Amino acid sequence: MKTVLTLILCAVSTAGLTQTLPDAVTDDLYAPVDLAEAELGQLLFYDAILSGNRTVSCASCHHPDFATADGVSLSIGDGGIGLGPDRRVDPDNPPEERIPRNAPALFNLGAKEFTVMFHDGRLEADPSHPSGLRSPMDADMATGFASVLSAQTMFPVLSRDEMAGSFRENDVALAVRQGRIGGQGGAWDLLSRRVADVPDYAARFRAVYPHIDGPDDIGFTDISNALAVFMAWEWRSDTSPFDAHLRGAPLTGPARDGMELFYGPAGCSVCHSGPFQTDHRFHAMGVPQIGPGKSATFEDHHRDEGRFRVTGNSADLYAFRTPSLRNVAKTGPWGHAGAHTDLTQFVRDHLDPVASLARYDRSQVIWPAFEAADFAVLDDPEEIGAIAQAVRHTPVRLNDTEIASIVAFLNSLTDPAALTGRLGIPAAVPSGLPLP
Template identity: 65%
Template sequence: MCKAVWIAAVLGLATAGGIAAQTPLPPPVTEADYGPIDPAEAKLGQLLFYDPVLSGNRNISCATCHHPKFATSDGLSLGLGEGGVGLGPDRHATARNTPEERIPRNATALFNLGAKAFTTLFHDGRIQADPTRKSGIRTPMDEDMVTGFSGVLSAQTMFPVLSPDEMAGHYSENDVAQAVRSGLITGPGGAWDIISKRVAAIPQYQAGFEAVYPHVAAGEEVRFTDISNAIAAFIAFEWRSDDSPFDAALRGEVPLSGLAADGAALFYGEAGCAGCHSGPFQTDHGFHATGAPQLGPGKAARFEHHSRDDGRMRVTGREEDRFAFRTPSLRNVARTGPWGHAGAHDDLRRFVADHVRGGAALDAYVRSAVLPDLPGGKPDWAVLDDPAERAALAAASRSGPALTEPELDALLAFLDSLTDPAALSGRLGVPDRVPSGLAVDR
């Protein structure tokens, strides 16, 4: 079958209609796109993922900000970590231990992060696979990065547990927070060592690690890398996403039809979406400045006082990377809102309409973020309320043509065709209990 006819068949079109000259459709996702998963390791990781024992104050789990109820995010524009209570949009600050700041970036979805193509993680790409490093991974720890992480998905777990605002806690609240504040991360008495010993002191966990990892069965202590590797195995297994209607169309099973087919033709055609959202997971894994609205505390060093988020520039130091953020995968995007690196849009249609216009849409942006009240934090709209900051954000981005309402209808239908019900519900699910006996976010 020639390319034009194949593309037409996938999109449910009667004729090629010029489709062959447009961006090629990606190949179907196959088993070769993923690595092997040990079911016992994934099951151990499931318990750890939902167990608050990994947080300094034993009150926040990975699932607090990445819950299946909210398509592996938290339903908020910017989350509340330490000091918050509740789940999703119901999460709120407490008077007893009010969060110091919001989490500065939107909680990313976890779909397909175990696929081999995902070698760069976080909005700014601060974790990347790098075979020239002893650890095989480039991180902000540079040469102090320890070995033993199974890959970038495992290594990403080290950031939230060390963040005072996310999971570690503040100042002298607990032993993990004290270690972090003192700069003790690795080695005896470091934050990772404290967390590892907590976990290993629970008999069910110790037995689980002995069953999964031969070096633990041989008498070695449970290490933080063992914990993170198990969590990575769980994420890779639980939220593999390759069974959407679009996947079925690419495999030649059921072609897309109606608005979804029209939207796919736009997406891979004149709308130009596939210029960045390319490949089988709709991401080029690159970094682009799109003029997305900025809100919240931003990303600033302790000696800085702005509320700006310079994105990739904070990693590379290059001016040309200012305001650039990693292209997100679009799998299950219809369910993963709020959208944008700061979650500035609570409506996907508005997000797409603004996104294609880039910085040109900033002046007309309707503030629709999902933000629980946070007394005493930085002003939420400092960047957009500053004409100079807003102009700099707009100047760094590209602007495209506005979409018509029928074109938006079609694109939204195509994006919905990327929804995979099996991935959304998960495979192991939320455990009834965890070995620590602490409360599970449900």
């Protein structure tokens, strides 16, 4: 039996592959996890206490029912009601501005190789900085994070349209508006005091962190460290059929054909490389831009120039981070602005980005609050020209059967255990606020 299996394996690993397959994922790729810390983070992740108006939790946009994202093109945070594609703008409290990018999935972010966050990588590990990080906050950034993932968590709570809400409505948003972020009375401190005032949280923080003797010692870095450990533990994903294959089981049928294309002539693994199908780098792939775009307060446009906004380097125009493809069949809509709602169509368009920009079908967008202006970029030949010009990817021609095989391979990256999560959704959270 053993010999037969080895023979099959040899056939799989040599036929058609011009790039080698990644090694199987092992425990040492991940930082160790303290389970009590993860359990504390689980409660915080689902608790709307971290939002200014106590209405939005991390899970409002990163929910296990939607593969740790939210199932819509562009998220609605503060000012929204409901979950996933049913989420609607609250007519009595509409958001002041909309969120410009698609909520990414959170799989494997506890793996040590994930040191760059966000679609444009604006948060990055950098040992040469005093805080160990490069971020939009720079000098104002707090220190004491256990990981980049923990530092990431400091941002959504400050964003008016994600979690903070309007300065007219609550103390946290007012502090943000007045530029009071760190330090006593700053936005992070106000949120920490809220959490510390809940006796169940105070007791749990004391039990988990040796440096915490009483509620006054709870800082936002403790909150964010717990959240990070929870995400790392909950959504580690390395038990998909593809992982089983890397550990010795055969992958058969179209998924195997697709794998051979992916790691061979289709060239996908040039960028989607390594154990998690990402090089963690930035590439302009001409993915359609919909929604409000990313602009500064004084600007008036709907563009999102991606990595260029971080580096100012024209080689980075319209470049976005290569996403990991773990569970990708479940994480739609796809693309940094969620413009695609069909995975096969995404792959077809991705093979020839420039040609596909012109034929993009906008009727597919899933976002309840869409406005005509959200297609401003796609309606402007100059804007489309600029996105197309940035693309350096040579078109790859595949037939429909080959595209279907690639999609079958992408489905072999679906990992039911990770989609369910290890701790799951808590029955209730210590603040007593409703779950999303």
